[in-house]
Amino acid sequence: MAEAIGWIGAVLVIAAVGLSIAGAVGVLRFPDVYTRIHAASITDTGAASLMTLGLLLMAGFSPAAIKLCIVWVFIMLTSPAAAHALAGAAFGSGHRPVLADPRQPSEDEA
Amino acid sequence: MLAGGVAGLLVAMGLMIVRLLRGPTAYDRVLAVNSFGTKTVLMIALMGFAVGRPDFLDVAIVYALINFISTIALMKVFRLRSLAEPLARLSISREAPDG
Amino acid sequence: MIYVPGLFIALIALWLALSGHGEAFMVGLAVVSVILSILLTMCLGLMGREASPYHRLVPMARYAVWLMGEIVKSNVAVLRTIIEPSARLRPRLAALDADGRSELATALFANSITLTPGTVTIEAARDGLLVHSLHDGADEQDEFAPMAARSLMAADGRG
Numbered sequence: 001m002a003e004a005i006g007w008i009g010a011v012l013v014i015a016a017v018g019l020s021i022a023g024a025v026g027v028l029r030f031p032d033v034y035t036r037i038h039a040a041s042i043t044d045t046g047a048a049s050l051m052t053l054g055l056l057l058m059a060g061f062s063p064a065a066i067k068l069c070i071v072w073v074f075i076m077l078t079s080p081a082a083a084h085a086l087a088g089a090a091f092g093s094g095h096r097p098v099l100a101d102p103r104q105p106s107e108d109e110a
Numbered sequence: 111m112l113a114g115g116v117a118g119l120l121v122a123m124g125l126m127i128v129r130l131l132r133g134p135t136a137y138d139r140v141l142a143v144n145s146f147g148t149k150t151v152l153m154i155a156l157m158g159f160a161v162g163r164p165d166f167l168d169v170a171i172v173y174a175l176i177n178f179i180s181t182i183a184l185m186k187v188f189r190l191r192s193l194a195e196p197l198a199r200l201s202i203s204r205e206a207p208d209g
Numbered sequence: 210m211i212y213v214p215g216l217f218i219a220l221i222a223l224w225l226a227l228s229g230h231g232e233a234f235m236v237g238l239a240v241v242s243v244i245l246s247i248l249l250t251m252c253l254g255l256m257g258r259e260a261s262p263y264h265r266l267v268p269m270a271r272y273a274v275w276l277m278g279e280i281v282k283s284n285v286a287v288l289r290t291i292i293e294p295s296a297r298l299r300p301r302l303a304a305l306d307a308d309g310r311s312e313l314a315t316a317l318f319a320n321s322i323t324l325t326p327g328t329v330t331i332e333a334a335r336d337g338l339l340v341h342s343l344h345d346g347a348d349e350q351d352e353f354a355p356m357a358a359r360s361l362m363a364a365d366g367r368g
Contacts, residue, residue: 010111013112013115013156014115014118016152017114017118017119017122018118019284019288020118020119020122021121021122021125022288022291022292023145023291024121024122024125024126025125025291025292026290026291027125027142027145028125028129029291030298031298032300033135033137034341035300036129036138036141037141037329037341038326038327038328038343039291039326040148041323041324041326042291042326043145043149045284045324046281046288046326047149047152048151048152049277049280051156055155055156055159062164063226063229064164067164067167067168067171067226067227068155068167070223071151071167071171071174074175075148075151075174076324078174079324080321080323080330081320082144082178083329084320084323084331084333085185086140086141086181087323087329087331088185088331089137089185089188089189090135090137091332092189092332093137093188093189095135095137097300097302098300099300099301100298100299100300168227171227
């Protein structure tokens with residue numbers, strides 16, 4: 001039983017690594033800063049959550065498990081703040097996103 | 111098994127370095143550094159379990175803290191050209207894009 | 210002042226979880242450092258109802274569980290955009306209303322949007338949010354309506 005849980009944990013960890021690579025590929029492929037932020041947030045949320053879950057299953061209940069949870073909560077709290085700061089600073093400095101529809105509702109209101 | 115995971119994360123970090131070098135804007139580079147940092151945190155945590163020393167998690171916590179604070183500080187400097195000024199409350203810019 | 214005991218318990222618990230030490234001397238050091246942190250918090254003016262919403266812990270926890278589901282869904286969507294060569298990006302900016310929400314509710318809403326892959330809050334202000342999203346849906350207000358309603362419910366207790 002414990003063996004099986006350990007294997008499930010290992011599979012989740014490998015899935016997290018896969019998501020992390022996919023996020024990196026997205027950051028390379030996407031056309032501008034704003035779309036790249038979306039790709040990077042896959043690493044921040046999906047990969048971090050799967051990795052935490054996988055390592056939790058492998059660790060069982062221990063002090064390490066509590067620290068894992070702290071790392072996870074911390075990443076989930078800080079990554080949106082960092083992404084928002086990045087997007088806000090880029091927008092504030094005059095970078096405009098590449099948009100699918102050039103006539104934007106948010107911008108032709110004025 | 112876990113060593114393979116660490117290797118995969120290293121590959122992802124290598125891709126982030128490509129984005130860091132290619133830019134083109136400063137914001138792309140900061141995004142690359144921030145994402146590189148998140149991957150590093152994951153890699154440190156994974157490595158701790160791979161070598162049987164979960165104490166590495168303390169390092170991961172500190173690295174996550176530094177990663178966040180450095181991104182926020184960089185963005186504040188980019189935006190205000192200063193770390194000392196308080197960030198004023200912004201109102202949404204609804205005017206047409208100028209370029 | 211009623212927020213001090215809650216913060217004290219939370220910080221001591223964090224200290225114990227991180228250090229794993231239980232000796233009297235070490236715990237004494239912990240108490241000293243926690244009291245210093247609380248004094249610092251008070252000097253910075255961060256204590257208050259919105260900064261420590263203990264009265265909303267249960268709705269917030271329920272909202273967090275719902276948000277996890279949304280994060281999984283949008284992770285899959287963005288992942289497909291990355292790995293499918295034929296997938297097309299349709300980036301879009303949307304201005305969302307945030308009138309009548311408390312600052313806590315607006316912050317929760319904006320953070321939830323940013324946390325979900327595929328959408329990021331570019332600017333957050335009293336009167337509204339400017340959101341960049343990877344895929345454009347049918348109607349911008351409708352698309353975010355469930356999250357807006359649930360975050361308002363979790364933070365302000367009304368919908």
